[in-house]
Amino acid sequence: MGESTSFWFEFKKGFILENPLMVLMVGLCASLAISNKFENGIFMGLAVIFVLTFSNILIASIRRFIPGEIRIPIFIVIIASFVTMVDLSMKAYFPAAYSRLGVWIPLIVVNCIILARAEGFAYTHTVKQSIADGLGMGLGYTFVLLIMGFIRELLGTGKIVLFNKTVFSLGAYGRYAPSIFILFPGAFLTFACLMALLNRYKARQIDE
Amino acid sequence: MRQLLFKLGITLLVVGAISAAALAGTYVITRKRIEKEDREAAAKASVQAIPGLKSPSQLKEEPKLTDTAKKAVPEVTKVFSTPKGNIIVIDSRGYGGIMENAIGISPDGKVIAVSNVSNRETAGLGSKTLQPDFLDKFKGKTVKDKLQVGQDIQAVTGATISSRAVTGQVKKALEAFKAISSGGGSE
Numbered sequence: 001m002g003e004s005t006s007f008w009f010e011f012k013k014g015f016i017l018e019n020p021l022m023v024l025m026v027g028l029c030a031s032l033a034i035s036n037k038f039e040n041g042i043f044m045g046l047a048v049i050f051v052l053t054f055s056n057i058l059i060a061s062i063r064r065f066i067p068g069e070i071r072i073p074i075f076i077v078i079i080a081s082f083v084t085m086v087d088l089s090m091k092a093y094f095p096a097a098y099s100r101l102g103v104w105i106p107l108i109v110v111n112c113i114i115l116a117r118a119e120g121f122a123y124t125h126t127v128k129q130s131i132a133d134g135l136g137m138g139l140g141y142t143f144v145l146l147i148m149g150f151i152r153e154l155l156g157t158g159k160i161v162l163f164n165k166t167v168f169s170l171g172a173y174g175r176y177a178p179s180i181f182i183l184f185p186g187a188f189l190t191f192a193c194l195m196a197l198l199n200r201y202k203a204r205q206i207d208e
Numbered sequence: 209m210r211q212l213l214f215k216l217g218i219t220l221l222v223v224g225a226i227s228a229a230a231l232a233g234t235y236v237i238t239r240k241r242i243e244k245e246d247r248e249a250a251a252k253a254s255v256q257a258i259p260g261l262k263s264p265s266q267l268k269e270e271p272k273l274t275d276t277a278k279k280a281v282p283e284v285t286k287v288f289s290t291p292k293g294n295i296i297v298i299d300s301r302g303y304g305g306i307m308e309n310a311i312g313i314s315p316d317g318k319v320i321a322v323s324n325v326s327n328r329e330t331a332g333l334g335s336k337t338l339q340p341d342f343l344d345k346f347k348g349k350t351v352k353d354k355l356q357v358g359q360d361i362q363a364v365t366g367a368t369i370s371s372r373a374v375t376g377q378v379k380k381a382l383e384a385f386k387a388i389s390s391g392g393g394s395e
Contacts, residue, residue: 036331036332037331065219066219067215067219069216074220074223077220077224081227081230085230085231085234088234088238088242089238091238091242091245092241093241095249099326100331102328179332179333182332182333183330183333
């Protein structure tokens, strides 16, 4: 496998084959909690892509200097530092989004995706592959958040509001929109339906 | 063994020191902006408790009145005086966490309007109690009104706890107003 095919391979596996949410099923709590609004997915996704990519890059580049015995504490310190940077910057420059995402931004530290990629990938791969992995996994995560956010906000409120502007509306449906979709049960229902669809798709692929 | 422990310790020390430096840098860059955003957001929300006020600069914080009000009602965080009446900011527990509301009260003791400063209520459900549809019900209420959910205030369907929290805050603001207008010097 050449260098470029390997980059592409590591990048695209995060979307379906090894999607962090739908296949690896890591980092579910935060995504179930904040996917009640499409816009949340954008900010949460960007925050995760940033932390994931930069912690992957840093860990892959200094991996030869990290003693195996204390690699986990070092990973956590690195990840926590990036998360705190995102936390402070979002609070300063996107206060409205920050107040909605609230505690879930600092909690990216304990989001299993990040540590799992550090331990399972970046620690044993080159910087270039780790960039591809971080971006791909981060985008795969964001992709699912956006789909869930879109379905839940649309069914639960009858419209999609982006940066205080209604960009898409179902009209009269909005008045009867069942708010269960923006509450916690809606998160599980939506996630379960998406899982079922994905499994059906995978089963078909195997049949053929 | 000792050498290994030393090496591990030094590695952790270096990683920790670099992270601390990076975080300190980020903190210094963002601090001023975060403080400014917090202050502006609070002032912008508070000023809406009395419609007709143009900008947050028309708010005057009154430390003396705040103290008097706090003695009567501990949940009061700030009291502003404005040309059209007082604005009392209160925070207490809602359904999702602390919510802070600003309540504008006219000199004759009537609620002018209620405006939300910050909240953690469930989006689309508890948050409906912070929308004009619900908050307008408090217009003109005085300290003599009962202000009880289910009696003179109808709760938002499915958001009884949030409705009670907001109603309780309005009632407390009126009590605080009574305290400052009777005891704490005439404004």
